[in-house]
Amino acid sequence: MEQYRLHVNGTAHDVADAWLGESLLYVLRERLGLVGAKGACEEGECGSCSVLVDGKLVCSCLVLAASAVDQPVVTVEGLAEPGAPTDVQRAFVTAGAVQCGFCTPGLVMAAHALLERNPAPTDTEIREELSGNICRCTGYGRLIEAVEQVAVERRRA
């Protein structure tokens, strides 16, 4: 049994009696009660479990939880206070980029990571940067509009 401490959204969490093979996604959801990151493919194909580890966007299903000690983890719960959504989250709502909502947390994480790296992405760059997040509802058009909208708003601000 493994014992370790994770740093998630600025808070230290002690994990005890865990199996060695548990992924970060599993530990976040099942042990820490942070269910924003979603589990679907569990092989890095769908992006619904996207989080930041040490500032990098990764699939939490492919991170061995016990190896993520001493590295800050940010999940969708850590992006904003309840009731005060981020500009990306607001844009997703206004653009109609949310339908069933399952992929949304992962896409919000990916959109934030994209805009951090590239404040003025082209349509092609947005498509390439979001290519690791699968959405079966929207057809992606409104997702891309939402990201473009945030990029424009941030430049105005």
Added chain:
Amino acid sequence: MGLIAPLSLDDAVAALGDHPDALVLAGGTDLMVAVNGSHRRLTGDETVVAVGRVAELRGWEHDPVAATVRIGAGVTYAELAAPPLAELLPALAQAARTVGSPQIRNAATIGGNLATCSPAGDGLPVLSALDAVVELRGPGGVRSVPVGEFMTGVKRTDRRPGELITAVTLPLLDGWQGYAKVGVRNAMVIAIASACLAVDTPARAVRLALGSVAPTILRASAAEAFAAGAVDWAAATVPPAERDRFAALAAAAARPIDDHRSSAAYRRRAVEVLAGRLLRRAFPER
């Protein structure tokens, strides 16, 4: 038993020396897929050596005198796809950009690509075409192996128990180089066929490595020898008929199989198209 997460190369090598059968965890994009899918159980009786925070594996050095770049095994595809490494090694950057998604490229490493040694590994045709040298460290010391000898079969390598892949050294060639791949879409796709072509202009040589069409990466030696004579080196051109012959020789070198991803016949044709396309990019028509 359990997880060992060394912070230095010495500690990583010592841990593997103590546990020669340990699983090495780098970016996790292969190992964790197997763990999640229960193809590889991790119940706690196994030892995992996580090398992700070994600083010595995360860096790279350009040696302008030797005209080489030595890339630490822990360098990620995201780092390979971006400047300055992308400017030094454009074919490797092109291959890196076709790997998975941003999430995968942020985690997956060149060392992991070598260790897994899938016939479809996107970095491997580039390492093969450039005649890269793999560096390993183990209880017996440091060992360098040409990448063509390192890759021994489908997911089989020359890595010995207790050894860690520490780096790969690539020569900087004077000449065009590029990577091309066929898959079902432009992201998150495992190669159905892939190819890397690298020109060494001072040596008047063209090198061509093929992926996903044999148990491991192939060099198309007959096509390479033909190209050396077919290229008009002074004009930097290749007549179209000679280019077709080069592509046919590349296809003839392939030893593809039928599987769930593609038929052998399609793979052979794909390699022919990729080889011809890369040669045309290297020597454009005027």
